[in-house]
Amino acid sequence: MMHADTAPPGAAAPVFYQTDEEGHHSEGSTMLGFWLYLMSDCLIFATLFATYGVLGRSYAAGPTPKDLFDLPGIAVNTAMLLFSSITYGFAMLEMDRDRIKRTQVWLAITGLFGVAFVALEIREFAHLFHEGAPPWRSAFLSSFYTLVGTHGLHVSMGILWLVVLMVQVRKYGLIVENKRRLMCLSMFWHFLDLIWIGVFTVVYLMGVLE
């Protein structure tokens, strides 16, 4: 400590920290920061699950899950998300090997699975509206649309993010920044698949069981 204060005049100013450290350090801490974001997002979904858990049996003499849910359709939806998870994994593996074209192809396939998932969900919602089960029909339906809709909105935003990153990769290649962004989206995408496990188990399968 003392030598810093007693530096002779004319000597270079003592270096307490390296300024170029900042940029470098953020590479490592971005993943941790994004993980913390995912955990907070997880809490949002937990509150929505809790709401559904409390209100999910309040039908107000309206339609019940058994009347509404089409399990084969939900199984197809689930498959779409699962396939998109593995194809995103393949994109990450190609990214590791710095193969731009193959990374882009896998990302595009992932995006198509994502679009298929959102499209099927919109079709399901439209069908429910048609069946006389809009969100304002009962507390069960309000909490159902909020939970499943929030997840669908997350997936839609993920697709938008995916498209933006594909443009970035096309323009700038697989630079360090783009790799970092792709890794963040990878965590986001797999996290959404994880939330969907909770949705199909608690909402759809348990709903039809009762």
Place this chain on the structure above:
Amino acid sequence: MSADAHHMAGPVGHGGASAGHGHDPHAQSEGGHGTVQSYMTGFVLSVILTVIPFWLVMGNVLDNSLVTTLVILALGGVQMVVHVVYFLHMSTKSEGGWTFMALIFTITLVVIMLAGSVWVMYHLNHNMMPMDAHDVMNNAR
């Protein structure tokens, strides 16, 4: 103590600039990526753990719906762990253990929030049972 150690690791490891630079992405790729094998393992496990609950419910395999509920909840929990390990590449060591700490903290909060809400609201519903037609008639008399 461990926070200090984590913080110190940056500048110290960075002493030799190029060596430190080469090291970090490597550590990251270990923590953030898997191999074809780990992704496929995760995928196959996920498919199995998805097909079983759908089959149980759609095929009405178990007569007891309470047992079926418990089984599909357990399978869902296992599948979440599979995703965290094989797709999110979580381990107790990634990012110096901090992601794992955050995960444990979040799981604790989620369990309290879910179990607490359902428990409290169940009792609230039970104690404040809405009056049905029969009670209303009795009160009116």
